[in-house]
Amino acid sequence: MLVSDAAPLTQDELGCIDAYWRAANYLSVGQIYLMDNPLLRERLRPEHVKPRLLGHWGTTPGLNFLYAHLNRIIQDRRQPMIYVTGPGHGAPGIVANTWLEGTYSETYPSVSRDELGMRRLFTQFSFPGGVPSHAAPETPGSIHEGGELGYSLAHAYGAVFDNPRLVAACVIGDGEAETGALATSWHSNKFLDPVGDGAVLPILHLNGYKIANPTVLARIGDDELEELLRGYGYEPYLVEGSDPPAVHQRLAGTLDEVFDKITAIQLRARVDGETRRPRWPVIVFRTPKGWTGPKEVNGQPVEGTWRAHQVPLPDVRSTPARLVALERWMRSYRPDELFLSSGAPRTEIVDWLPRGDLRMGANPHANGGRLTRDLELPDFREYGVKVVAAGETSAEPTRVLGAWLRDVIRANESHRNFRLVGPDETDSNRLSAVYEATDKVWRARIEPVDEHLAPQGRVMEILSEHTCQGWLEGYLLTGRHALFNCYEAFVHIVDSMVNQHAKWLKVSRELRWRMPIPSLNYLLTSHVWRQDHNGFSHQDPGFIDHVANKSADIVRVYLPPDTNTLLSVADHCLRSRHYINVIVIDKHAGPNWLDIDAAALHSARGLGIWEWASNDKGDPDVVLAAAGDIPTTEILAAADLLRRHLPELRVRVVNVVDLMRLQPAGEHPHGLTDAEFDAIFTTDRPVIFAYHGYPTLIHRLTYRRHGHEHLHVRGFKEKGTTTTPFDMLVMNDMDRFHLVMDVIDRVPGLARRAAGLRQQMVDRRTRHSEYIRRAGEDLPEIRDWRWQAR
């Protein structure tokens, strides 16, 4: 690994930066321990110490050291930069730094840069009503929650895409580096365009330990680590040591070299037109865990070991010797040299810092909603398929959507604020029209046989849902727009990332200074019912259940029944802010039910009675409801059978696009009132509900509704295999024949009257099953079925 032997800091500069670092360390320790006497004006007494010591010291001094030195670079080079804090529990450090630079007090005026503010700063940390121990939405300058580890590097890349002036300094914990998400996101450098994008500077903070173990990367030896980072395509620089003055010089020299290198790479690409992939620098920063903290506690080494991970001196309130040790530790930073008696940092500690928006706590990209520009959206109505009569024509929904997305890309090309991401599935998901407008960005080798790969492009594909999601989040959090297209079953791979993003949205919504950001939009279009060749492993509609557990003011789920409704829903989602929108629709050709105006109205209402398919005269014997494209077709086919065979039966057909409409109004902002719900579903008639996913979700959303005891839901009941589309329905009892049987079984008085029809339905199911096992495909009469308007 490269080691800088420059020593660029004058003694004054070194003194200055070291004093700043000591101040940040002092403030970090104070946050972990104190609730009073912040300036140590008097000897520490037990009541100055928090009753519950919660916090993590281990990673903090390293984070502070890096923050200090990056400030020097920002100031010297007028380099806009954000700081992504990968290591868990790094908040004391980031909060301390933003307080020193002034952004914290600007964001939270009550936490002023004086003694009172410092006391509040200390007390609030990991305290009821206060702030968490991870970098979080509450932390100025952060776009990254440090609670669940692994996403820092993908977030950093997402942030710099289309921000050519920006550098994201991304500190990666060596614990975090063991996660899958992090391990693969190093490869993001093959998707970064040095012309149109900014730069990421990964800094692997090799402090050696996790909670209770050494880290893998700290114990494989420098040679292997260098090979690994070079294998990931980077040029590694090593900065190590435990003697602060020496490490100050080493890091300063290295940062000078590294930023020169970043500039050189960008100039070569931007000025000379170089298109080969550069080797971007990475810094390996090896300093002791809990650096400058207690060396030993109870005769056991602490600094430089995993024992420094959390609170290195426990039981301070109840153990006088510990109290003394804490005071000695805090005084070792020489607070009198750092703070005025007012509590404000001394001028010489902070006057060299960047000002205004160059402060990392104030970088506008880290409060992306401030920078969001609405997308220019072409009128989706112009892309609608022509529908003269319901069900007479068919279309491939995502292929049509692809044309609209192509024009979304064109319309916003000059703003560079929209991307389409997916794990190698954009083409398979039939969105390929977008390639008429753009390419897939690819900075690795391109060969003549390749199609649609280019050094620049609006589409990003890597076979890692984690990386896709991480890029996307970073891109959204910095205020831009995107759509993630993914196989339905495998979006579960990012369940936990979705949790964390949902939590970020929920908390940031409650912070007045955080501006709403564009929504996280999923298009799940290779779904459970059409995995004909992929089989059981690809059949899982549970992502909807997963997101439905998140806060109601964050989550929206849409199940458009046809192409035109999809267009309307997609338009709505790309206009929305601060939601997680999940759209589920099949990519295969399916019937068109609604013309574009009806579709727009239907999706705006979220659900409704389809009068044209109903014969209930306002008083149904049974309600046939559907949510999802395949269920809609089966419900209509069942309605068709009923109207042929039992014309006197009054059938109402209801279609649900916006799943959250089913919830009570008090539970979800989209929820219908009970009166509305009752008017549509009735309170006492059987409702046969065909649903795209696991039936229990519908019960979970509706169990408080009046008619719930009459609600009978069909859906996916974990019966899957490699088989035909209709056989999948039969296996799960959601086929048209079974739905008719359900109606016969549930409408009072029908069982006897329709016994013959019921037997006919049983026979037709059997006939179908026998046919496909022989022929390998569905019966033509099912494949070719069309709704007959009458």
Add this chain to the structure above:
Amino acid sequence: MLVSDAAPLTQDELGCIDAYWRAANYLSVGQIYLMDNPLLRERLRPEHVKPRLLGHWGTTPGLNFLYAHLNRIIQDRRQPMIYVTGPGHGAPGIVANTWLEGTYSETYPSVSRDELGMRRLFTQFSFPGGVPSHAAPETPGSIHEGGELGYSLAHAYGAVFDNPRLVAACVIGDGEAETGALATSWHSNKFLDPVGDGAVLPILHLNGYKIANPTVLARIGDDELEELLRGYGYEPYLVEGSDPPAVHQRLAGTLDEVFDKITAIQLRARVDGETRRPRWPVIVFRTPKGWTGPKEVNGQPVEGTWRAHQVPLPDVRSTPARLVALERWMRSYRPDELFLSSGAPRTEIVDWLPRGDLRMGANPHANGGRLTRDLELPDFREYGVKVVAAGETSAEPTRVLGAWLRDVIRANESHRNFRLVGPDETDSNRLSAVYEATDKVWRARIEPVDEHLAPQGRVMEILSEHTCQGWLEGYLLTGRHALFNCYEAFVHIVDSMVNQHAKWLKVSRELRWRMPIPSLNYLLTSHVWRQDHNGFSHQDPGFIDHVANKSADIVRVYLPPDTNTLLSVADHCLRSRHYINVIVIDKHAGPNWLDIDAAALHSARGLGIWEWASNDKGDPDVVLAAAGDIPTTEILAAADLLRRHLPELRVRVVNVVDLMRLQPAGEHPHGLTDAEFDAIFTTDRPVIFAYHGYPTLIHRLTYRRHGHEHLHVRGFKEKGTTTTPFDMLVMNDMDRFHLVMDVIDRVPGLARRAAGLRQQMVDRRTRHSEYIRRAGEDLPEIRDWRWQAR
């Protein structure tokens, strides 16, 4: 990268192995295309071809090539080996090979090694009622489902742990290699003990393309790829080419060297006592995607491009020229030289193959239940905490469990069939007693300051839930036992892996030849209610919801209310087979409610009325139910308040350990009958149910129960932050005071009578909130509350 220049095959051997490869390729193409005329006795006609062409050719010839050559190694060296098929959709190849070696027909006698069997073999592939296109439970010799990508390497490592004779040859797709899970699981070599474990031979199958894109690793250049693999700690060998005879010699030479190297590493460790981490070999196998398939279709290159991914010749039935092309392609393998007119493979094609259990399709490790030995389990009753009166003492549940686990480890040490895995949390989760019996396995550098790290050990920790889960699955699938301890919120990281394992269990349960394997046991013990210092990012109880969507015959969820119940539940789980068991309990000290015998009875029943806490005289006014440790305490505290203040109110206290008991008996094997349910919960009295997780899950499980409309559930409603334990309850309205308010609001006639008590509850909530915001900890009266037996 190392390149072998040996050419060890004689012309005879080369001819033999090439003929075998052609046979496997022929059978693979046949599976994708044909449903009749398998031996091409007549010219292909459209009706011989399947109506729906579903399958993936791209990866198959490479998989076949490797399978052939590994057979030579197995035969030459009597080396037991399993074959892990990482690339997606590799089933045609594996099925073809196992048919050739005879294991397929032994497993499925109707698919015999003759013309009839070959026709069935072809027809069943990706056909209704047939077999999937991925290696799957149905595939003999497989422990790995190739549907969702990323887990092959971790599965391979899991399989060879404690199997010192075994080699797992793990083919990794270069698409799969982009996933997070795969990218980090390369580091598994730091956890493999060459003495007690077998070896993994990773083979990176660099065929260059995914569905529609080149792969990253194929386009970074050989130098970078070599650095990457060396950085992961391996010694890479390159085998590349497209001319079969040359590649045969190269692969044969390389495999000879590589297996010599594996043997040498093992001997050095086993005989010479070498403890330094070896550099295990890895093979980079670069051959064209869709090798030997159509070179061009429609004037576009297919072989060697992404266009060979699926079905390279589409529309064969309807396009005569394509039919001709298919026949030409199949005849290019010269089937007459490969198969007898009976359809059986010619002797010279197969007589050199391994026999019996050495055939990879018959390796007993790949049907792990065959090898499972019950764990020796020390009597958990002896580890129970003493309980004289309910709630008077407290214990740290997982610390007590740790002592039992320590002795489980000791009792099974000689069988080497139990491991404890976790992402760096075993100590934090207070299971540290296990270190009295064993260490954490660690083959990277060990330093003097380290504790409990050793080259051998039963505990495995890496900060990657994916790797933990993958190891675990591999270990279980090969018939051994394990427990995964994990933070509750972050187990969502493996949601999708759990899905796939649940699917594996479900399908394999239906296959008579697959023996049940030990259960996948989760201990989630840093849970939503006690994330005092971690805050909102660590608060998510949704994993229970996630697993509850899986097949009822697979999933079990346990919420033991105290230490003794945990012991009983853990004992039950470690004895069970073929389940996914989820145990959730806090690690902090909590009250002991049941003595060990009562706990054993309670957990066997799964739920029950706690008579000692009830005063309902068989006819309650209200039922207070709890599932989970923290809810149990709050319910009892609420019962205590009610009995003090409203002594005439008849309160029944119910505790639920086994959540699935709530489901109807028809939905889950553990489900109570309606009569049982009604006897406990009543049909008409209010039930106030305090639940560990999201309240909707309880509704989802019970919506069909008679008394459901009277059921009122409290639980986590996504209100979280860094705060005290009791404040978390207050935020989510599950605190004792609110539960009392719920009772007052719901028991008819109580609202007026208990208005004063209700106000008192409101005031006590307020008082608590004010106190903690000042003092930073819960009111002593809450922290110190004890149940008073009376």
